[in-house]
Amino acid sequence: MSKEFEIAREFEVDATPQEVWEAVTNASGAYLWPMEPPEPRVGGAAAFGSTVTAYEPPHHLVVRSEDVGFPVQSVNQLEHVIEPRDGGRRAWVRYVHSGIFTDDWDNQYDGASRHTDFYLHTLREYLVHFAPRPVTFAQLDGPAAAQAPDAFDAVGRALGLPDGVAAGAKASLTGPGGQALEAVVDYRDPYFIGLRTDDALVRFFGRNHWGAPVGVSIHDFAPDADARTDERAWQDWLNGVFGQS
Structure with a gap:
């Protein structure tokens, strides 16, 4: 109705x-x-x-x-x-x-x-x-397994984000390729995670709560940023979280 x-x-x-x-x-x-x-x-x-x-x-x-x-x-x-x-x-x-x-x-x-x-x-x-720096944008969705009820919990674990880390804290996390990702956890609740690095905002969307796959967007403000490179790196990371190659 x-x-x-x-x-x-x-x-x-x-x-x-x-x-x-x-x-x-x-x-x-x-x-x-x-x-x-x-x-x-x-x-x-x-x-x-x-x-x-x-x-x-x-x-x-x-x-x-x-x-x-x-x-x-x-x-x-x-x-x-x-x-x-x-x-x-x-x-x-x-x-x-x-x-x-x-x-x-x-x-x-x-x-x-x-x-x-x-x-x-x-x-x-x-x-x-970051304003008014120009941005390079990329976004991607996880595989079908990223629709599972506990899918967003798996994202937090894969990042290495401890349960006790609240919004505003600095954290050393695990990014694409297993590389260390130094970031501020600027947003965190059961539905979303926001990370801020020196050159980017990386956003994780727990859309599995509404029947869709978990998603990621990257707002990259580095002068040499490349959208395709960001997309590939985070897609590989997200696929790996859910056992997809």
């Missing part, structure tokens, strides 16, 4: 409103994934067939689609409200994701809500630690 939803979040960040605006409109993959940036006008085209319905830089952006094309969703709207704080040196952001889910409402809402928290956290990590 179709039912409306709304997921609203507010936060402050150590970035100017203009820096936040650039991050959410350039669609480079710095904290989400590369996509079509919104045309800078009301009525302009935006990602996934959506339309810009509000465009007031650097304070207000709304994009909306009423023909989403997903079997479980018919309407999708994303709104960003950005206001200055501390004389413009910081920004306050209100983000609202709303629309209509047409099926599997509880599961879809739970997944969207939890992903929202992780994506907005990644936005703040990018703004504070």
